[in-house]
Amino acid sequence: MDEKRKAPKLRDTATVVPLPRKPGAALTITDVAEFAGVSKKTVSRVLNREPMKAATRAKVEAAIETLGFVPNVQARALAFRKNFVIVLFIHDSTSPMAMKFQRGVLSAIADSELALAVRPVDRESPDLLADIETFLGRQKPMGAIFLPPLSERDDIGEMCQRLNVRYVRVGSAPLDMMSRSVWSNDRDVVTAVVRDIVARGHRRIGFVRGPSGFRSAREREAGFRQALQAAGLPVDEALMVDGHYSFESGVSAGAALLDAPHPPTVIFASNDSMAAGVTRAAHQRGLSLPRDLSIVGFDDNPVAQQIWPSLTTVHWPIAEMGALAARKLVPDMLLGAGEDAADLPSMVESTIIPRESLGDAKQGKSE
Amino acid sequence: MDEKRKAPKLRDTATVVPLPRKPGAALTITDVAEFAGVSKKTVSRVLNREPMKAATRAKVEAAIETLGFVPNVQARALAFRKNFVIVLFIHDSTSPMAMKFQRGVLSAIADSELALAVRPVDRESPDLLADIETFLGRQKPMGAIFLPPLSERDDIGEMCQRLNVRYVRVGSAPLDMMSRSVWSNDRDVVTAVVRDIVARGHRRIGFVRGPSGFRSAREREAGFRQALQAAGLPVDEALMVDGHYSFESGVSAGAALLDAPHPPTVIFASNDSMAAGVTRAAHQRGLSLPRDLSIVGFDDNPVAQQIWPSLTTVHWPIAEMGALAARKLVPDMLLGAGEDAADLPSMVESTIIPRESLGDAKQGKSE
DNA sequence: CAAAAAATAGACACCGGTATCTTTTTGGCG
């Protein structure tokens, strides 16, 4: 190869370039182009998998490999006007469910160029919308995912549309267009759980509600009521008490139900934290579980396996929902060749996990 | 047309610019400069809080406010050669402790321009170092935080220094220079815990180890041994069993200890998950807690309060460590005016949380 | 009050990629 010394128009002909690139300095696309004997643009084409002649592509790829070149995401983000980031907006960053969801998202993007940014926001704040808008404006992410209870606000979705930001809302019911939502069949699975409970002979079933501001709480309660009606059992409002999805509220709710004149033989709590609280209330009263009282929860959070007795619960596939949400959000980067975004489901099935805390109703007590 | 079509270098002079900026398009620093009647650079100075005349600053700030300008982080990142991001490298994204740590980091950066990127990596992978290097090369973050067990590898620290990336290593002992590490006094607090246990009359103390690959496990064991010696008690290797920091390993360890000929009257587990496992093993054997067996854990993870009986444990202030790590990593952005990075502590104190699972040794059994 | 010194503002190149448009190469076909 006889290199033809073209007149180097480059600005740095004799002023800056002379020093042979500091070892620590970042490699750029220009270095790769020079090494491969092609232009910047050609390297860029390779990076973006644009159609091109196989021989040229191979040459460039070899150069990238040899030099150990890693493209600069900031520069790409600037040129593309899009950051290679997914933002996850959460309300309560302590929730184990939010963490599981996050893990699902991370697993979906693990092999891609995407990064995940987590942004906790305060649902109560009057500046909520403005905060989200600022964050989106700053980050210009590929998309945003909203977890409950944020996902239940239609104004957030509308804002994203106005800002032209892709988003997915996650919840316990369809909250938006199919392509923008991922949900689980909370209502139906609760109905099935209660059917199982009734099949074991229970007739007095306590229910601990979640906070009414959460769609999941309302769905689970609706499923409970439906199941009772289907089973021909009366809906006894005295057996339904309020909770806030917290362990402490579960303890109080359990106390209220167990100290009542006619306590239930089984208590369904709308999430596992509250079920753990009910379990504590039962232990405090010296009850033997599940002989004296059965308890059922929802979520399948880590506590469910670790308490005594282990909790019969509904496995809420939140990690799977996280992966699904990510794939729906950025299908062009996360789907394989044969996959089509339109084929991705929007609903995932929760399943019942039988463990120790649900037993048969005592013979004497039933009816 | 007498336009010279051979060399239309300034093609946009009269063709593109005229249109008055599409409403949806992003505002730039140029718009602000024009509005305020100053130059780009002056606006940049305001954004970067460089010293300047108060009147000019006020004028520019008013313009920013009026226009609702939000600077483009990608462009800044490109120009600065630094991304406004902190990366958190974790090995096990399911660990509740990692999640608490993450929350601490998020709270520290909540009001700043920083974002947090979470990157799970596989400690076992032979490509671990390369993976981290690639991620750092791509993201060019302000800094990186490593959690155990990643933080215990010196080669990762060396790599960061080579790449000129700031980092903080988090652990249960000083792992690096003060300015690059945050640690807790695991050994000392375990010693204190065992002193309390002994003070309650216990003489046969079981110990469940953590995985030997974790520095925290080794420190906690060292603290345990020290305390026994200080109390003049023999170190009975038969009362020390292995665990892997998992619930299941706690169940096995508990079973091994309780089924032995001379079971201990109290078991100290090196973390709460294993303590919960021991608790389960005890329940399975029909023991009444803490009458027949006391149990003590370490971490104060969410399960500790929710199991029965609630677990006496060591509160490992991991969220606080997260906030501290972030502040040490990027002090210039996260510290207030009066604060100095040199004043930030490196060690945080763990504290003992008395709950229900530690009781006095039975009269008959002691000695 | 003028000159010198210091502080502030502005012009322009630059960060490392992508987009557009132009030039060169390739390939099909009479």
Next chain:
DNA sequence: CGCCAAAAAGATACCGGTGTCTATTTTTTG
């Protein structure tokens, strides 16, 4: 073999900020 269309590669503007160096104030001082 030559012509022309189509495909590939190249040159250069551009994304939206920051850094440097120069021009202009403003302040200080004799």
